[in-house]
Amino acid sequence: MTGKEKEKEEEMTIPQIEEIEEEKEEELMAEPETAPVEGSEQDIEGLPGIGPKTAEKLKEAGYGALMNIATASASEIAAVADVGEGTASKAIMAARGALRMGYETGLQALENRKKILKLTTGSKELDKLLGGGLETCSITECYGAFGSAKTQIAHQLAVNAQLPIDEGGLNGAVLYIDTEHTFRPERIMEMCSAKGLDHKKILANIHVGRAYNSDHQILLADKAKDIMKEKNIKLVIVDSLMSHFRADYIGRGSLAGRQQKLNQHLHVLQKLADTYNALIYLTNQVMSKPDMLFGDPTAAVGGHVLHHAATFRIYLRKSKGDTRICKLVDSPNLPDGETVIRITPDGVIDR
Ligand code: GTP
Ligand code: MG
Secondary structure (H helix, E strand, C coil): CCHHHHHHHHHCCHHHHHHHHHHHHHHHHCCCCCCCHHHHHCCCCCCCCCCHHHHHHHHHCCCCCHHHHHCCCHHHHHHHHCCCHHHHHHHHHHHHHHCCCCCCCHHHHHHHHCCCCEECCCCHHHHHHCCCCEECCEEEEEEECCCCCHHHHHHHHHHHCCCCHHHCCCCCEEEEEECCCCCCHHHHHHHHHHHCCCHHHHHHCEEEEECCCHHHHHHHHHHHCCCCCCCCEEEEEEECCCHHHHHHCCCHHHHHHHHHHHHHHHHHHHHHHHHHCCEEEEEECEEECCCCCCCCCEEECCHHHHHHHCCEEEEEEECCCCEEEEEEEECCCCCCEEEEEEEECCEEEEC
Protein backbone atom coordinates (compact mmCIF):
# COMPACT_ATOMS: atom_id res chain seq x y z
CA MET A 1 0.00 0.00 0.00
CA THR A 2 1.39 3.43 -0.87
CA GLY A 3 1.66 6.17 1.75
CA LYS A 4 -1.28 8.03 0.25
CA GLU A 5 -3.50 4.97 0.22
CA LYS A 6 -2.59 4.31 3.86
CA GLU A 7 -3.46 7.87 4.85
CA LYS A 8 -6.74 7.58 3.02
CA GLU A 9 -7.61 4.36 4.78
CA GLU A 10 -6.73 5.82 8.19
CA GLU A 11 -9.13 8.71 7.51
CA MET A 12 -12.00 6.35 6.72
CA THR A 13 -14.61 5.41 9.29
CA ILE A 14 -15.31 1.77 10.08
CA PRO A 15 -18.64 1.66 8.13
CA GLN A 16 -16.83 3.10 5.10
CA ILE A 17 -14.16 0.41 5.29
CA GLU A 18 -16.81 -2.30 5.70
CA GLU A 19 -18.58 -0.95 2.63
CA ILE A 20 -15.43 -1.26 0.57
CA GLU A 21 -14.78 -4.77 1.89
CA GLU A 22 -18.35 -5.70 0.91
CA GLU A 23 -17.85 -4.21 -2.53
CA LYS A 24 -14.70 -6.27 -2.95
CA GLU A 25 -16.55 -9.39 -1.89
CA GLU A 26 -19.38 -8.63 -4.28
CA GLU A 27 -16.87 -8.15 -7.07
CA LEU A 28 -15.37 -11.50 -6.19
CA MET A 29 -18.70 -13.31 -6.19
CA ALA A 30 -20.15 -11.48 -9.19
CA GLU A 31 -20.90 -13.41 -12.36
CA PRO A 32 -18.02 -12.87 -14.76
CA GLU A 33 -18.59 -11.56 -18.22
CA THR A 34 -15.85 -13.67 -19.70
CA ALA A 35 -15.41 -17.41 -20.08
CA PRO A 36 -14.32 -19.28 -16.93
CA VAL A 37 -11.64 -21.85 -16.13
CA GLU A 38 -10.22 -22.43 -19.61
CA GLY A 39 -9.79 -18.65 -19.51
CA SER A 40 -7.06 -19.15 -16.91
CA GLU A 41 -4.60 -18.57 -19.70
CA GLN A 42 -6.56 -15.61 -21.00
CA ASP A 43 -4.68 -12.39 -21.60
CA ILE A 44 -4.17 -10.22 -18.54
CA GLU A 45 -4.21 -6.97 -20.47
CA GLY A 46 -7.40 -5.08 -19.84
CA LEU A 47 -7.60 -5.91 -16.14
CA PRO A 48 -8.24 -2.67 -14.23
CA GLY A 49 -4.99 -0.77 -13.83
CA ILE A 50 -3.08 -3.14 -16.10
CA GLY A 51 -2.08 -1.31 -19.26
CA PRO A 52 0.12 -2.76 -22.01
CA LYS A 53 3.38 -1.77 -20.26
CA THR A 54 2.41 -3.23 -16.89
CA ALA A 55 1.10 -6.36 -18.62
CA GLU A 56 4.45 -6.74 -20.33
CA LYS A 57 6.28 -6.50 -16.98
CA LEU A 58 3.96 -9.06 -15.43
CA LYS A 59 4.38 -11.45 -18.36
CA GLU A 60 8.14 -11.17 -18.16
CA ALA A 61 7.99 -12.06 -14.47
CA GLY A 62 5.87 -15.13 -15.22
CA TYR A 63 2.45 -13.68 -14.37
CA GLY A 64 1.07 -13.88 -17.89
CA ALA A 65 -2.04 -15.92 -17.10
CA LEU A 66 -5.15 -14.74 -15.26
CA MET A 67 -4.75 -17.59 -12.77
CA ASN A 68 -1.25 -16.35 -11.87
CA ILE A 69 -2.69 -12.95 -11.02
CA ALA A 70 -5.77 -14.30 -9.27
CA THR A 71 -3.75 -16.44 -6.88
CA ALA A 72 -0.98 -13.92 -6.18
CA SER A 73 -0.85 -11.49 -3.27
CA ALA A 74 -1.17 -7.74 -3.80
CA SER A 75 2.35 -7.11 -2.52
CA GLU A 76 3.76 -9.69 -4.95
CA ILE A 77 2.08 -8.03 -7.93
CA ALA A 78 2.94 -4.53 -6.70
CA ALA A 79 6.63 -5.44 -6.45
CA VAL A 80 6.80 -7.18 -9.83
CA ALA A 81 4.81 -4.69 -11.88
CA ASP A 82 5.85 -1.55 -10.07
CA VAL A 83 2.26 -0.47 -9.30
CA GLY A 84 0.57 0.50 -6.03
CA GLU A 85 -0.91 -2.25 -3.86
CA GLY A 86 -4.37 -0.74 -4.33
CA THR A 87 -4.11 -1.14 -8.09
CA ALA A 88 -2.67 -4.62 -7.65
CA SER A 89 -5.55 -5.77 -5.45
CA LYS A 90 -8.09 -4.37 -7.94
CA ALA A 91 -6.45 -6.38 -10.71
CA ILE A 92 -6.42 -9.48 -8.51
CA MET A 93 -10.13 -9.10 -7.73
CA ALA A 94 -10.96 -8.67 -11.41
CA ALA A 95 -8.91 -11.75 -12.33
CA ARG A 96 -10.70 -13.76 -9.64
CA GLY A 97 -14.04 -12.52 -10.94
CA ALA A 98 -13.17 -13.52 -14.50
CA LEU A 99 -12.19 -16.98 -13.33
CA ARG A 100 -15.26 -17.48 -11.11
CA MET A 101 -13.20 -18.09 -8.04
CA GLY A 102 -16.11 -17.80 -5.67
CA TYR A 103 -18.48 -20.69 -5.00
CA GLU A 104 -19.86 -22.87 -7.75
CA THR A 105 -22.72 -25.34 -7.84
CA GLY A 106 -22.17 -29.06 -8.05
CA LEU A 107 -23.39 -28.90 -11.65
CA GLN A 108 -20.75 -26.31 -12.54
CA ALA A 109 -18.15 -28.48 -10.82
CA LEU A 110 -19.26 -31.40 -13.00
CA GLU A 111 -18.95 -29.20 -16.08
CA ASN A 112 -15.42 -28.16 -15.02
CA ARG A 113 -14.40 -31.80 -14.59
CA LYS A 114 -14.97 -32.25 -18.34
CA LYS A 115 -11.73 -30.46 -19.15
CA ILE A 116 -9.73 -33.02 -17.16
CA LEU A 117 -7.60 -35.28 -19.33
CA LYS A 118 -6.46 -38.80 -18.47
CA LEU A 119 -2.98 -40.08 -19.14
CA THR A 120 -2.34 -43.76 -19.78
CA THR A 121 0.35 -45.48 -17.71
CA GLY A 122 0.98 -48.08 -20.42
CA SER A 123 -0.90 -50.75 -18.48
CA LYS A 124 -4.64 -51.09 -19.17
CA GLU A 125 -5.19 -52.74 -15.79
CA LEU A 126 -3.46 -49.93 -13.92
CA ASP A 127 -5.39 -47.36 -15.96
CA LYS A 128 -8.61 -49.12 -14.99
CA LEU A 129 -7.62 -49.04 -11.32
CA LEU A 130 -7.05 -45.29 -11.71
CA GLY A 131 -10.45 -44.75 -13.32
CA GLY A 132 -9.07 -44.37 -16.85
CA GLY A 133 -5.54 -43.12 -16.16
CA LEU A 134 -3.76 -40.40 -14.20
CA GLU A 135 -5.67 -37.12 -14.11
CA THR A 136 -4.62 -33.61 -15.06
CA CYS A 137 -5.25 -30.77 -12.59
CA SER A 138 -4.01 -32.99 -9.79
CA ILE A 139 -0.96 -34.39 -8.05
CA THR A 140 -0.20 -38.11 -8.15
CA GLU A 141 2.35 -39.47 -5.71
CA CYS A 142 4.01 -42.79 -6.46
CA TYR A 143 5.98 -44.26 -3.56
CA GLY A 144 7.88 -47.47 -2.95
CA ALA A 145 11.25 -48.96 -2.04
CA PHE A 146 14.34 -48.64 -4.26
CA GLY A 147 13.96 -50.54 -7.50
CA SER A 148 10.16 -50.57 -7.27
CA ALA A 149 9.96 -48.80 -10.68
CA LYS A 150 8.98 -45.25 -9.74
CA THR A 151 11.55 -43.83 -12.16
CA GLN A 152 10.65 -46.32 -14.89
CA ILE A 153 7.02 -45.19 -14.70
CA ALA A 154 8.20 -41.55 -14.82
CA HIS A 155 10.04 -42.27 -18.09
CA GLN A 156 7.00 -44.06 -19.51
CA LEU A 157 4.70 -41.17 -18.62
CA ALA A 158 7.13 -38.71 -20.23
CA VAL A 159 6.68 -40.62 -23.50
CA ASN A 160 2.94 -41.29 -23.15
CA ALA A 161 2.09 -37.65 -22.33
CA GLN A 162 3.15 -36.69 -25.84
CA LEU A 163 0.67 -39.05 -27.52
CA PRO A 164 -2.56 -37.62 -28.95
CA ILE A 165 -5.46 -37.40 -26.51
CA ASP A 166 -7.43 -40.18 -28.24
CA GLU A 167 -4.48 -42.52 -27.69
CA GLY A 168 -4.39 -41.87 -23.95
CA GLY A 169 -1.86 -39.03 -24.11
CA LEU A 170 -2.07 -35.36 -23.21
CA ASN A 171 -0.80 -34.03 -26.52
CA GLY A 172 1.73 -31.97 -24.63
CA ALA A 173 5.33 -31.60 -23.55
CA VAL A 174 7.00 -32.64 -20.31
CA LEU A 175 8.96 -30.93 -17.55
CA TYR A 176 11.19 -33.34 -15.65
CA ILE A 177 12.74 -32.20 -12.36
CA ASP A 178 15.43 -34.79 -11.76
CA THR A 179 16.80 -34.77 -8.21
CA GLU A 180 18.62 -38.10 -8.25
CA HIS A 181 20.20 -37.78 -11.70
CA THR A 182 18.45 -40.86 -12.95
CA PHE A 183 16.82 -39.46 -16.10
CA ARG A 184 18.12 -41.56 -19.01
CA PRO A 185 17.44 -40.42 -22.60
CA GLU A 186 18.53 -43.89 -23.78
CA ARG A 187 15.61 -45.40 -21.88
CA ILE A 188 13.23 -42.94 -23.55
CA MET A 189 14.67 -44.01 -26.93
CA GLU A 190 13.93 -47.68 -26.13
CA MET A 191 10.36 -46.84 -25.13
CA CYS A 192 9.90 -44.76 -28.30
CA SER A 193 11.08 -47.50 -30.62
CA ALA A 194 8.63 -49.93 -28.95
CA LYS A 195 5.83 -47.53 -29.91
CA GLY A 196 7.23 -46.60 -33.31
CA LEU A 197 7.74 -42.99 -32.23
CA ASP A 198 10.48 -40.65 -33.41
CA HIS A 199 12.70 -40.41 -30.31
CA LYS A 200 14.22 -37.11 -31.43
CA LYS A 201 10.82 -35.44 -31.38
CA ILE A 202 9.93 -36.99 -28.03
CA LEU A 203 13.25 -36.08 -26.38
CA ALA A 204 13.01 -32.53 -27.74
CA ASN A 205 9.77 -32.14 -25.78
CA ILE A 206 11.14 -33.33 -22.44
CA HIS A 207 12.64 -30.39 -20.56
CA VAL A 208 14.93 -31.79 -17.89
CA GLY A 209 16.08 -29.74 -14.89
CA ARG A 210 18.65 -31.30 -12.60
CA ALA A 211 18.12 -30.15 -9.05
CA TYR A 212 21.22 -30.01 -6.88
CA ASN A 213 19.55 -29.35 -3.53
CA SER A 214 16.10 -28.65 -2.14
CA ASP A 215 16.32 -24.88 -2.72
CA HIS A 216 17.31 -25.49 -6.33
CA GLN A 217 14.40 -27.92 -6.68
CA ILE A 218 12.02 -25.26 -5.33
CA LEU A 219 13.49 -22.71 -7.73
CA LEU A 220 13.05 -25.03 -10.72
CA ALA A 221 9.38 -25.49 -9.83
CA ASP A 222 8.92 -21.72 -9.32
CA LYS A 223 10.49 -21.07 -12.74
CA ALA A 224 8.24 -23.62 -14.43
CA LYS A 225 5.42 -21.12 -14.90
CA ASP A 226 7.65 -19.18 -17.30
CA ILE A 227 7.61 -21.99 -19.84
CA MET A 228 4.40 -23.95 -19.14
CA LYS A 229 2.33 -22.16 -21.75
CA GLU A 230 5.06 -21.49 -24.28
CA LYS A 231 6.18 -25.13 -24.39
CA ASN A 232 2.68 -26.56 -23.87
CA ILE A 233 3.78 -28.53 -20.80
CA LYS A 234 1.10 -30.98 -19.69
CA LEU A 235 3.11 -33.24 -17.40
CA VAL A 236 5.45 -32.16 -14.60
CA ILE A 237 7.56 -34.90 -13.03
CA VAL A 238 9.51 -34.52 -9.78
CA ASP A 239 11.71 -37.60 -9.29
CA SER A 240 12.16 -37.75 -6.38
CA LEU A 241 10.30 -35.20 -4.30
CA MET A 242 11.83 -35.84 -0.89
CA SER A 243 15.45 -36.93 -1.39
CA HIS A 244 16.95 -33.42 -1.19
CA PHE A 245 14.58 -32.30 1.55
CA ARG A 246 15.61 -35.30 3.64
CA ALA A 247 19.30 -34.63 3.07
CA ASP A 248 19.09 -30.87 3.62
CA TYR A 249 17.01 -30.90 6.79
CA ILE A 250 18.49 -33.33 9.26
CA GLY A 251 17.27 -33.83 12.81
CA ARG A 252 14.01 -33.18 14.59
CA GLY A 253 14.79 -29.51 15.13
CA SER A 254 14.64 -28.73 11.43
CA LEU A 255 11.47 -30.68 10.71
CA ALA A 256 9.06 -27.76 11.05
CA GLY A 257 11.14 -25.65 8.65
CA ARG A 258 11.34 -28.50 6.17
CA GLN A 259 7.60 -29.11 6.22
CA GLN A 260 6.92 -25.41 5.70
CA LYS A 261 9.18 -25.30 2.63
CA LEU A 262 7.72 -28.55 1.35
CA ASN A 263 4.21 -27.21 1.77
CA GLN A 264 5.03 -24.11 -0.29
CA HIS A 265 6.71 -26.25 -2.95
CA LEU A 266 3.62 -28.47 -3.21
CA HIS A 267 1.39 -25.40 -3.48
CA VAL A 268 3.43 -24.14 -6.41
CA LEU A 269 3.09 -27.53 -8.09
CA GLN A 270 -0.66 -27.68 -7.48
CA LYS A 271 -1.02 -24.19 -8.90
CA LEU A 272 0.78 -25.31 -12.07
CA ALA A 273 -1.64 -28.24 -12.32
CA ASP A 274 -4.69 -26.00 -11.96
CA THR A 275 -3.52 -23.15 -14.17
CA TYR A 276 -2.30 -25.21 -17.09
CA ASN A 277 -4.55 -28.29 -16.81
CA ALA A 278 -1.38 -30.28 -16.20
CA LEU A 279 -0.59 -33.48 -14.37
CA ILE A 280 1.99 -33.57 -11.58
CA TYR A 281 3.74 -36.91 -11.01
CA LEU A 282 5.86 -37.10 -7.85
CA THR A 283 7.93 -40.05 -6.77
CA ASN A 284 8.64 -40.66 -3.13
CA GLN A 285 10.75 -42.86 -0.92
CA VAL A 286 9.59 -45.02 1.94
CA MET A 287 10.84 -45.52 5.46
CA SER A 288 10.39 -48.55 7.63
CA LYS A 289 8.31 -48.32 10.76
CA PRO A 290 9.90 -50.77 13.17
CA ASP A 291 7.19 -50.19 15.77
CA MET A 292 4.52 -51.67 13.51
CA LEU A 293 3.67 -55.25 14.48
CA PHE A 294 1.06 -56.13 11.85
CA GLY A 295 0.75 -55.35 8.15
CA ASP A 296 3.31 -53.69 5.89
CA PRO A 297 5.88 -51.83 8.02
CA THR A 298 6.72 -49.28 5.33
CA ALA A 299 5.31 -45.79 4.92
CA ALA A 300 5.90 -42.91 2.54
CA VAL A 301 8.08 -40.08 3.82
CA GLY A 302 6.97 -36.44 3.70
CA GLY A 303 4.39 -36.55 6.48
CA HIS A 304 0.89 -35.12 6.49
CA VAL A 305 1.81 -32.16 4.29
CA LEU A 306 2.46 -34.43 1.32
CA HIS A 307 -0.29 -36.85 2.23
CA HIS A 308 -2.86 -34.07 1.93
CA ALA A 309 -1.40 -32.51 -1.20
CA ALA A 310 -1.46 -35.67 -3.33
CA THR A 311 -4.85 -36.44 -4.87
CA PHE A 312 -3.85 -39.95 -5.95
CA ARG A 313 -1.30 -42.09 -4.13
CA ILE A 314 0.13 -45.27 -5.62
CA TYR A 315 2.22 -47.68 -3.57
CA LEU A 316 4.62 -49.86 -5.60
CA ARG A 317 6.08 -53.15 -4.42
CA LYS A 318 8.57 -55.46 -6.08
CA SER A 319 7.27 -58.85 -7.05
CA LYS A 320 8.64 -61.79 -9.03
CA GLY A 321 11.03 -60.88 -11.87
CA ASP A 322 9.95 -57.80 -13.73
CA THR A 323 6.51 -57.59 -12.14
CA ARG A 324 5.47 -54.88 -9.70
CA ILE A 325 2.37 -54.65 -7.53
CA CYS A 326 0.62 -51.27 -7.73
CA LYS A 327 -1.77 -50.37 -4.97
CA LEU A 328 -4.06 -47.37 -5.17
CA VAL A 329 -3.88 -46.08 -1.63
CA ASP A 330 -5.77 -42.84 -1.64
CA SER A 331 -8.19 -41.35 -4.12
CA PRO A 332 -11.13 -38.97 -3.71
CA ASN A 333 -13.48 -40.95 -5.94
CA LEU A 334 -12.13 -44.45 -6.52
CA PRO A 335 -12.06 -47.57 -4.38
CA ASP A 336 -8.66 -48.73 -3.15
CA GLY A 337 -7.35 -51.73 -5.08
CA GLU A 338 -4.32 -53.49 -6.49
CA THR A 339 -3.02 -54.60 -9.84
CA VAL A 340 0.19 -56.04 -11.28
CA ILE A 341 2.31 -54.46 -14.03
CA ARG A 342 5.53 -55.46 -15.79
CA ILE A 343 8.61 -53.36 -16.48
CA THR A 344 10.00 -54.70 -19.76
CA PRO A 345 12.58 -53.34 -22.22
CA ASP A 346 9.57 -51.91 -24.13
CA GLY A 347 8.39 -50.09 -21.00
CA VAL A 348 5.40 -50.46 -18.69
CA ILE A 349 2.89 -53.09 -19.81
CA ASP A 350 0.18 -55.35 -18.39
CA ARG A 351 1.22 -58.60 -16.80
P1 GTP B 1 14.84 -45.67 -6.48
O1 GTP B 1 14.87 -44.44 -7.30
O2 GTP B 1 16.18 -46.24 -6.27
O3 GTP B 1 14.11 -45.49 -5.19
O4 GTP B 1 14.05 -46.80 -7.30
P2 GTP B 1 12.90 -46.67 -8.39
O5 GTP B 1 11.62 -47.08 -7.76
O6 GTP B 1 12.95 -45.38 -9.08
O7 GTP B 1 13.32 -47.82 -9.36
P3 GTP B 1 13.50 -47.74 -10.94
O8 GTP B 1 12.35 -47.13 -11.62
O9 GTP B 1 14.84 -47.23 -11.22
O10 GTP B 1 13.31 -49.27 -11.28
C1 GTP B 1 14.30 -50.11 -11.23
C2 GTP B 1 13.88 -51.40 -11.83
O11 GTP B 1 13.35 -51.23 -13.15
C3 GTP B 1 15.12 -52.18 -11.93
O12 GTP B 1 15.22 -52.99 -10.77
C4 GTP B 1 14.96 -52.93 -13.18
O13 GTP B 1 14.35 -54.15 -12.89
C5 GTP B 1 14.01 -52.10 -14.01
N1 GTP B 1 14.75 -51.30 -15.00
C6 GTP B 1 15.49 -50.20 -14.79
N2 GTP B 1 16.04 -49.75 -15.90
C7 GTP B 1 15.64 -50.58 -16.87
C8 GTP B 1 15.86 -50.61 -18.26
O14 GTP B 1 16.55 -49.79 -18.85
N3 GTP B 1 15.27 -51.63 -18.93
C9 GTP B 1 14.49 -52.55 -18.31
N4 GTP B 1 13.91 -53.50 -19.02
N5 GTP B 1 14.24 -52.51 -17.01
C10 GTP B 1 14.82 -51.55 -16.29
MG1 MG C 1 14.20 -43.73 -8.98
